[in-house]
Amino acid sequence: MVGLLWSMVLGGYPRSRLARYTMRDLDSGRLSAFDGASRIALATAHVVGAQVSAGMRYVVDGMLDWHDLFRPFVESWRNVYLDGLIRYFDNNFFYRIPVFRGEPEPQRLVLPGRVRGLAPLAEPAGVKAVLPGPVTLARLGRNESGLEDEELVARIARALAEEVRGAAEAGAGIIQVDEPFLADMDATAEDAELASEALEVLRKAAGGKPLVLAVYFDVPRLEVFKKLTGMDVDYLSLDVGDAPSRAVELVKSGCRVSGLAVGVIDARRLYDDDLESVASLVDKVVGACRPDEVVLTTTTWLDLIPYRFSLRKTALLGRYAEVISERLGLEYVSPITSRPKEYIQG
């Protein structure tokens, strides 16, 4: 039974000029760590403001100081080092390969401090904490640990569970696990099974906070998708905007999820997404899945487009969420709704 609709961006933002220059000056030693953190906080406030004013139920801090999805985590772990650059899926973007030389052992936590810092900026929205999924991290990394791949995934999940626990305790309203590899053409049902086992570990650490499994950059293969829809997560997030017809075909093959995040605002192209096309796509996908809650989101993180376009896409997402909720007869949930009785705080 479909009831609620709300929106959130999927992940990080591109760096504004302020953030770019700050990172540059930090790298070159022209700026102290303290001054750098203050400036990044200011740049973060801008992207948080954009999300809140667009009506997002949960907001992210934009991950402006993360060089890639994995970096802050693996840099805080023992037994992992970073090697050369390699292409990140089909993007003209490169990440440093995490090389596992043993079991990853967290030396400090990344997320709790960020969540605490973000909460006052996010008001009245809730805070979303985002972390890489264990399968994606293992598959895009290099295993020199001596552990079997499956065992490595389990150990990564254990390390990430500490982050999840810390984020939940720090006040994150929702926790998102990014597993873009599960949409990759090389992903198998076994990968999805591994992800499912890892998610169990993360779920236990989340202390009842809702969990999102985000799969993006493409539509997963059918055998993977079947496993995904059976997973114990509160929301499954799919990139349906990248290949809409394949996505619709896929969800029609059978889809049972309680919460469905529909990635419809194209985060890799600059065009304004067409409202009618987006509404029609949401209608088809939601009609096939019949989730309890629908979340409108971006197809991927917004960090692959220029800064001002990321703000534009954020605004479109908020606007379309409200219009589409009305068209589909769904209750629109937003911290800045003008309907007080429907107001739900993240």
Place this chain on the structure above:
Amino acid sequence: MAVEYRVPRNFPTTVVGSYPKLPPAQEALRRARRGEISEDEFSRLAREAIKGVVSDYLEAGVDIISDGEQSREDMVVYFAERLKGYAPGEWVRIFDNVYFRKPIIAGRIEWVRPMILDDWLYASSISQGRPVKVIITGPYTMLEWSFDLHYGDRREAIIDLARVIRREIEEFLKRGAEYVQVDEPALSTRPWREEVELAREALEIVFKGVNAKRIVHICFGRIEKIIPYILDFPVDQFDLEFKNSNFRLLPYLKEYGYDKELGYGVIDVHSLQVESVEEIKEAIDRLMKLDLIGPEKVYVDPDCGLKRLPREVAKAKLRNMVEAARIARKEWAGEE
């Protein structure tokens, strides 16, 4: 009188294109970004840099050389800035805190005037007879690494890009270019049949009737997935990256019965470690032992452009590559 150079019949050595930016090129690009340089001054500095690059190639003994792409800030932006229909891009991150100004297609793309001809002509004039490759970014990569705000239809955009690239190549054919290389690194990032078919349609336009050696360079991605689809592309040679991926492509070439010429990447352009002559020779042996193609079809070269390496490292790598090819030539083809 023009100097003549005989390219070896077996295992000729070549480069993929870019070379570390030499100081005059760095200065030219820096001043161009600030709008502080005239076209003539830019050209003068670029030539100074090209002269240095060609000198390095000649010293290393490379047979088929390039201009080192000294004028090009980036393989896409450079062309976008010179084609009608493109608008200046905004900063998009490539890695860490490094960005490029990803260009925006804002109108119908049209060729205006030659874009890389002057550099090629200059390099050819000082190459002591060695052929200089024409190296141009391909339509698929131009599209993939641009934002489109005009066409809304990928096929339409790529066909127009193919036409303008073809138009540019005509300038070289008129002047007797022997080697035309189209760079399509983006092709291996979306290795689906329909994408490869799109690229094929574009490359047919680019290469139709070209009477020079037609080369397509692809690197760093899932090349193995596209090999079965590209075998009948209208090209003479694929130039591929092998070393960085530990030669994992070789069995696939065997499996699919590859029989075109092969640009064989034996130098890792992401590593500062200089491959030894023995290491490179072993790589050549490895290919030859597959009994796939003869030495006359093997062009020994780096995986990709050398632009991210320090100049001395790039040069040392090329020197060893040339020596390894010389030994292989003698051993596998009895050619001195």
